[in-house]
Amino acid sequence: MAKHELPKAYDFNATESRIYAMWEKGGYFKPWNDPDLVGFNPAVEPFVITIPPPNVTGELHLGHAMFVSMEDLMVRYNRMKGYSTLWVPGSDHAGIATQLMVERHLLKTEEVTREELGREEFVKRTWDWKRKYGGIISNQIRRLGASCDWGRERFTLDEGLSRAVREAFVRLFEKGLIYRGPRLINWSPGLKTAVSDLEVEYNEEEAALYYFKYMLAGSSSRGGSKTRPESDEFIPVATVRPETILGDTAVAVHPEDERYKKFIGRMVIVPMLGRQIPVISDEYVSREFGTGALKITPGHDPNDYAIAQRHNLPVISVLDEAARINENGGPYQGQDRFECREKLWADMKKAGLVIKTEKYTTTIPRSQRGGEIVEPMISTQWFVKIEPLAQAALAAVKDGRIRIVPERFEKVYYNWLENIKDWCISRQLWWGHRIPIWYCPDGHMTSGRTDPTQCATCGSKEITQDPDVLDTWFSSGLWPFSTLGWPGETPDYKYFYPTSYMETGYDILFFWVARMIMLGLEFTGQAPFHTVYLHGLIRDEHGRKMSKTYGNVIDPLTVMDELGTDALRFTLLVGSTPGNDMNLSVKKVEANRNFANKVWNAGRFVISAISSLEERPGIGNWSPDTEHWTLADSWVWARLRQLLNDVDRLFRTFQYGEAGRQIYEFFWSDFADWYVEIAKGQMQAEETREQTVAILTRILDLSLRLLHPFTPFITEELWGHLRETLLDSPFSKLASDWPEALIVAHWPEPHQLEGWEESKVADFTLIQDIVRSIRN
């Protein structure tokens, strides 16, 4: 039996890699009835979970650790329940992030810019980079114990998914749900691309409010010098972005404003440019705010744009793609927006047009990626007409086809979809799915599932493809079905779709979840999953956001190295409640490392107890014969039965953390502290020895099964030793129907409680109190 003389402490480093390899080799991560392996068996129900594909550029962080732990728990639980579980792993191409990273990399190593390389070569280099580094995140996810089917691993830019993207685009385009046109969009001058509304973050920042005079032009439209005011009258106006003055096409006042009413219909003179623009009236202007007069810059402000539409005002764009002043800015052409702000203001001061500046706190829109200030700009982009998709997505949650856990996020979801605006899906990048639209010299558009050779309208062979690529989320939004073979009617698609759970952090409810629902309903006619489980975000031990500048980042890889994957997983799973953020500290992980060690040693104790059993006739026929049990025996069995019930209820209601806590509590207090101690005595006596060992065995077995979704490595390791020891012992019958690995063992189903459990627990609690007072 030397084989099962286990070390005193759980050596997770030795266990983890060996066990993971064993699982993978054993094919346990594949669904039971993988259509490729054994054919399609509709009798076995599938359980499919959708993993958020992490960025290929990603380094494993706690957010990944969180969703991998949570999803692996769900998958392992359902696998043990007998479902044919499928978890498709993969990653998305993360257009902006990857392009930026590769750009920086090339500049550093080869001192070459993206533009110098050219599109084709740059994309090739990015693929090289992806092939070289894209696997890192996958391996880190393996380390977390993720039991996903690596044979089905996908990447949003791979052939199959690209086909799905193109099919999706063309279908929407043909249906008229995708259109192209000039609109006011958010422009990122640093990245030189449009970004969607969701990719802009608004933060309160200290800024300045600039007050200046809009001089009234003379009452008639006589010729002569336009730059010299012919009147001393002016309208005071305030702005936070003086450079946009260059693009003003009106000044608006409230129709009832006594101060300015008289100016309505007259012209004012744009400072330094001398253009004359009208004073208009609009109910939108609030009299109380600022000066009560509003400059209208339709080219660079969404509200102004809307007002301009109402009043048929011209739209002037004054910025180029790098946010420098363009030809419409007269003498300021070529200046950076911030440079122009200063220079223009200085010039206006000289011209006597400045009233004052004051400190002002306002919300500044910044790019989620680059961090620089985003400019609203008029630009020709591609959009998804989202209204009909949003309506369908709303209905799917409202009528219960999709359930969101925790429920309160349904309200957030409704609110967002009810106020949604068209989705800008084009990006001026090179890394991504290129828009499948071709133009001929006459400007006709031709779409194609395969590359067209001529214009569909005029037959011209001189066609060029649109240079833009699609928003990464457009492809991620197809993930639940594109990874299963859609648009093909593949066996995977037919059997596994629609999927079961969608699990992710609440921070990407809009980015990803809502879009998957919209696109899933549109293309497959079915909700892509029936349950959305949202976990919270991870913060440091005092609730602060983890950031590199603070230096409070916990690296999951380091934690796993030092304390073990099981300890990290258990901490993340047990420390969190659905939808709520959790504060993580290394101390908590240490505590759970200690728990793993406790499990290990209790297991060691039971295994050695089995090993020391002596053979005798009839010994193998142990059955739960409560008649001869001691109070302790009945009590621990009763507690286990209660636990099975509670865990079942908690799992069914998504309270995984609470379930883990109760298992922990049972294992450490009831089983290890009390029952094992009592068992030591009971094993001394001939008449109770064997039943005690049998109960120890049963409790350990069931506990390991319950713990397996939380801490897969240690439980698999220990259970393997337990199984082999048992099979080699007089109690071999106890393990006769066990499979070779815990990962595919049956989940302990709860039984109806019979009533005796409660009284045994009460009796034993009394004994515990007495024992405690004696010890005192």
Added chain:
RNA sequence: GGGCGCAUAGCUCAGUUGGUUAGAGCGCUACUAUCACACAGUAGAGGCCGGGGGUUCGAGUCCCUCUGCGCCCACCA
């Protein structure tokens, strides 16, 4: 401006159909290297469950309100 969350032991948090003396981890105090485990054991200190009001036989748990913190959404220059 709208919506949401949190406030429970020194710290970080559980406590989901309202039910007997409110729990855990860490920290703290005392004792224990005894043959599963010192990554441990035993015993213990520590809580007007944010304030106020209400419903109820009974409220940390439900309702109202106030205070403080945090988050999300939103076009006020």
